[in-house]
Amino acid sequence: MDRRMHLVGKVALVTGGASGMGCGFAEALLKAAAKVCIADINVETGVATESDLRQQYGHENVMFSKCNITSATEFEAVFKRTKEAFGGIDIVVNNAGIGGETDENWEQTVDVNMKGTLRGLRLAMYYLSVEHGGRGGCIVNVASMTGLNPNPLSPVYGCTKAGIIHATRCYVVSEAAKKSNIRLNVLCPAFVDTPMFRRLAAGDATQTIGGDQTAVTAFIERIGVLSTEEVSVALIDILTDETRNGLILRCAKKTGNVYSTLTVQDV
Numbered sequence: 001m002d003r004r005m006h007l008v009g010k011v012a013l014v015t016g017g018a019s020g021m022g023c024g025f026a027e028a029l030l031k032a033a034a035k036v037c038i039a040d041i042n043v044e045t046g047v048a049t050e051s052d053l054r055q056q057y058g059h060e061n062v063m064f065s066k067c068n069i070t071s072a073t074e075f076e077a078v079f080k081r082t083k084e085a086f087g088g089i090d091i092v093v094n095n096a097g098i099g100g101e102t103d104e105n106w107e108q109t110v111d112v113n114m115k116g117t118l119r120g121l122r123l124a125m126y127y128l129s130v131e132h133g134g135r136g137g138c139i140v141n142v143a144s145m146t147g148l149n150p151n152p153l154s155p156v157y158g159c160t161k162a163g164i165i166h167a168t169r170c171y172v173v174s175e176a177a178k179k180s181n182i183r184l185n186v187l188c189p190a191f192v193d194t195p196m197f198r199r200l201a202a203g204d205a206t207q208t209i210g211g212d213q214t215a216v217t218a219f220i221e222r223i224g225v226l227s228t229e230e231v232s233v234a235l236i237d238i239l240t241d242e243t244r245n246g247l248i249l250r251c252a253k254k255t256g257n258v259y260s261t262l263t264v265q266d267v
């Protein structure tokens with residue numbers, strides 16, 4: 001049996017879609033003939049990305065919606081607008097996230113990455129569920145390799161990403177996911193060449209603890225850096241192969257793409 005989910009005409013909502021990895025995901029989805037809502041806190045970049053993608057992939061296939069994922073009202077409004085504009089939602093990519101480890105910004109890292117992503121996950125479960133007028137589909141949460149392995153440079157960030165992995169694990173085994181045929185997977189990239197990565201590589205001291213840029217540079221050199229196109233290929237594989245459910249996909253320049261199961265041995 002063909003287990004490929006054709007993306008033609010599918011509707012995707014991508015948070016943090018104005019730039020970086022999210023923008024790459026939006027473009028890959030549009031290339032596969034899906035319709036995409038990019039939701040992002042940055043209006044200037046969001047409008048510019050919308051305009052660029054509309055020119056390439058058709059006005060009717062792309063929309064930008066301003067959304068701070070820490071705001072319940074704004075986030076809910078984006079789901080509503082996407083459903084109204086495109087007739088439903090099939091795919092949600094919870095991608096928006098930030099780094100920040102200082103006394104001033106570490107709690108914001110938790111608010112955006114943990115609470116914001118949980119909010120997106122809860123809304124996605126609601127909008128995709130059959131009992132609330134949805135039609136099932138696929139949720140991909142973007143965590144990080146640092147959510148699985150210790151990263152001494154960004155512990156708060158790493159914790160939020162571990163939280164995203166565990167939240168996905170819990171929803172995978174939920175009755176709600178099974179009843180509505182909702183697949184959930186988590187993407188764990190290592191370094192990817194995006195504005196966030198470039199700030200880190202350029203020595204933005206707010207992104208790490210310790211202030212040792214030599215350690216950051218050595219870490220990046222050891223791990224390697226993926227392009228947004230390479231990570232987008234991984235996303236499209238998760239979306240199109242309907243056997244992919246309850247999985248972690250690790251992506252790193254030197255080791256490639258490796259799937260493992262989200263579930264661990266039960267007691």
Ligand SMILES: NC(=O)C1=CN([C@@H]2O[C@H](COP(=O)(O)OP(=O)(O)OC[C@H]3O[C@@H](n4cnc5c(N)ncnc54)[C@H](O)[C@@H]3O)[C@@H](O)[C@H]2O)C=CC1
Nearest residue numbers: 016019020021041042068069096097144191192194195196
């Ligand atoms: N770049 C990297 O090396 C890696 C990044 N990641 C994760 O991938 C995701 C995307 O990261 P990048 O593209 O690198 O970052 P980026 O900073 O280049 O892009 C993130 C996008 O999210 C938006 N955003 C930030 N806060 C938001 C909020 N509160 N509400 C809505 N939108 C918001 C930004 O405006 C931006 O357009 C993040 O969750 C990040 O933690 C994971 C592994 C590696």
Ligand SMILES: CCCCCC(=O)/C=C/C=C\C=C\C=C\[C@@H](O)[C@@H](O)CCCC(=O)O
Nearest residue numbers: 099144145146149150151154190191207219
């Ligand atoms: C805001 C900072 C994070 C930037 C984005 C991000 O999520 C990047 C993650 C990249 C790679 C993580 C790799 C983890 C590797 C561990 O297994 C371990 O090898 C780390 C050991 C520390 C070291 O080598 O310095």
